[in-house]
Amino acid sequence: xxxxxKVSARIRDMLTNDKLGLSDGFMTAFQADVTHLVxxxxxxxxxxxxxxxxxxxxxxxxxISALADKINTFETTFKKKF
Amino acid sequence: MRKIVITSGKGGVGxxxxxxxxxxxxxxxxxxxxxxxxxxxxxxxxxxMGIENRVVYDISDVLAGRCRPFQALALDVETSARILPxxxxxxxxxxxxxxxxVDSLAETFDFVLIDCPAGIEHGFHRAVSSADEAIxxxxxxxxxxxxxxxxxxxLSTYPLKDVALVVNRTxxxxxARGEMLSAKETANILHATLIGIIxxxxxxxxFQQLGKTADFAPSKRAFATLSRNVAENxxxxxxxxxxxxxx
Ligand SMILES: Nc1ncnc2c1ncn2[C@@H]1O[C@H](COP(=O)(O)OP(=O)(O)O)[C@@H](O)[C@H]1O
Ligand SMILES: [Mg+2]
Numbered sequence: 200x201x202x203x204x205k206v207s208a209r210i211r212d213m214l215t216n217d218k219l220g221l222s223d224g225f226m227t228a229f230q231a232d233v234t235h236l237v238x239x240x241x242x243x244x245x246x247x248x249x250x251x252x253x254x255x256x257x258x259x260x261x262x263i264s265a266l267a268d269k270i271n272t273f274e275t276t277f278k279k280k281f
Numbered sequence: 282m283r284k285i286v287i288t289s290g291k292g293g294v295g296x297x298x299x300x301x302x303x304x305x306x307x308x309x310x311x312x313x314x315x316x317x318x319x320x321x322x323x324x325x326x327x328x329x330m331g332i333e334n335r336v337v338y339d340i341s342d343v344l345a346g347r348c349r350p351f352q353a354l355a356l357d358v359e360t361s362a363r364i365l366p367x368x369x370x371x372x373x374x375x376x377x378x379x380x381x382x383v384d385s386l387a388e389t390f391d392f393v394l395i396d397c398p399a400g401i402e403h404g405f406h407r408a409v410s411s412a413d414e415a416i417x418x419x420x421x422x423x424x425x426x427x428x429x430x431x432x433x434x435x436l437s438t439y440p441l442k443d444v445a446l447v448v449n450r451t452x453x454x455x456x457a458r459g460e461m462l463s464a465k466e467t468a469n470i471l472h473a474t475l476i477g478i479i480x481x482x483x484x485x486x487x488f489q490q491l492g493k494t495a496d497f498a499p500s501k502r503a504f505a506t507l508s509r510n511v512a513e514n515x516x517x518x519x520x521x522x523x524x525x526x527x528x
Contacts, residue, residue, distance in 0.1 A: 201459045203466070210423050210470055211461075214430045257472045 215253045226251075233263055241267035284383055284393045285511070286319070288436075290428030292399030294440070295449035296320075298485055299477075299507075300396040301329040305494055306508035308362035312391040315354065317383060318367040319408035319516065321374070327366045329429035331358035331492015341370040344378050344447050350385050358492055363390075376403075380411040392511075401435055414443040416511075417473065420450045421462040430471055445516075446473035447507060450481040453523035454510040477507030480521040 200208075219225050226249070234247045247265040254260050282468045300316055308314040317328040318340070327333040338353035343365075354363035365386070376450035387393050395412055398404035409415065415436050419429035429446070436444050448464035455461035468475040495501075499521070506519050 203456075203459045203462055206423065207462055207466060207470065213423065213427055214470065217430065218434075245410050255469065278338065 211253055215251060215259070218253075219251065226243055237263070240271055241265070242269035242271060244268045282387060282391050283414065284387050284395070284412045285414045285416060286397050286408050287416045287418060288394040288397035288405065288409065288432055289399065289418040289425070290401065290432035291419075291425045292323075294418050294425050295479070296399075296418050297329050297396050299416070299418055299447055299449065300360065300394050301489075302485075302494060302500075302504045303508055303511065304330075304362045304392070304394050304395065305357065305360045307392055307512060308357070308360035310508065310512065312512065313321060314360075314362040314392045314394065315365060315386050315390045315395060316362060317365045317386070317395045318377070319395045319404065319411075321367045321371040321404055322369070324367045324369075324371075326364060327355070328492060329489055330355075330362075332356070332364055333492070336366045339366040339368045339371060340379070340382060341374065342369060343382055344374060350382060359494060374407065376407040376410050379407045383411040388503050389443065398479050401432065402443060405435075406454070409439055409441075413441060414445075414453075415437065415439075415441050416445055416447055416476070417471075418447050418449055419467060419471070421448060421464065421467050426462075426467060426470060429473075433471060433473060443514075444473070445476040445510075446471060447477035447479065449479045451478055451521060452481050453521055458471055458524070464518070475518050476510040476516055477503065478518050478521055479503045479507070494504045494526060 203265050230249045233249050237243060237247055250262045252260045287296050289296050299409050304314050318324050327336055332355040335355045338348040339433045342348050342501050343350050343353050354365055383393055395408050397408040417432055419425045446468050448467050451464050452461055463476040479500055480503055482498055482500035484495040485500055488495045503521055510516060
């Protein structure tokens with residue numbers, strides 16, 4: 200990565216954090232809720248990564264990445280018979 | 282007619298310099314221009330314009346009825362632009378009163394340029410709420426961009442007709458080496474409309490000490506482009522080239 204691309208990425212992250220107040224409250228709460236939700240559906244192995252970034256056109260990208268050993272099946276995820 | 286505030290959030294990024302140079306260029310091009318010092322606490326527009334010894338009245342005298350608005354205007358040393366100075370006495374002027382003065386000047390002048398203080402407190406509100414348009418100044422540095430972003434968000438809560446961006450102190454050599462963000466990249470990050478790119482130019486600081494603008498300064502062309510964009514509502518920015526020689 201070129202030096203100025205690193206700078207640009209850093210500034211973009213900074214501005215996104217400023218807007219969402221991500222520094223403390225927001226990110227911790229969001230991460231906890233997402234972890235909770237994903238663990239209902241998957242047998243997650245390891246950490247769930249949550250990242251929010253701003254792209255060129257001013258929209259927010261939300262990336263959730265995790266690895267799972269198994270998909271949990273429970274009542275509501277069964278296919279409905281019509 | 283047009284009331285434009287020059288603001289930035291962060292101090293020292295070039296608001297006063299850009300107000301002074303833009304004002305002089307618009308005036309040299311034949312427009313009737315008045316520059317209002319809205320940076321009441323740290324007023325230095327008078328110094329940038331070389332008129333600090335000519336100031337008789339300031340905006341607080343106008344509001345106290347000690348003189349009429351036009352009597353308080355000082356004449357620029359280089360062009361026919363006028364300056365309405367401020368002083369420490371102007372600190373508690375209300376936004377309403379400030380706006381009244383700006384409006385009365387706007388009846389006679391083509392451009393009222395308001396030099397805004399740093400920060401986002403009362404002085405900021407006073408300057409911004411008296412304008413119809415805003416020019417946000419930033420440098421390509423992380424901290425200036427961060428403050429510009431805050432100011433842009435804040436400005437979106439005011440009923441302004443137009444908000445545009447000027448990137449100041451760009452260095453073609455650093456940009457070419459990928460060590461500084463270009464003005465366009467800076468504007469992209471801020472999702473702002475770029476109307477001027479002013480190169481870092483030692484002559485600005487050197488001549489500012491005399492309240493003057495160097496005729497041969499490398500930034501001269503950049504101010505001409507900015508001035509044209511402001512006057513004609515265009516957005517044709519020109520990337521300053523590295524100069525290999527000096528006259
Ligand atoms: N493009 C530039 N190149 C070199 N020096 C500059 C440039 N713009 C501003 N400066 C210098 O930076 C300092 C701060 O500028 P100023 O206009 O007073 O900032 P502000 O009004 O935003 O606080 C001044 O000494 C000025 O001469
Ligand atoms: Mg200033």
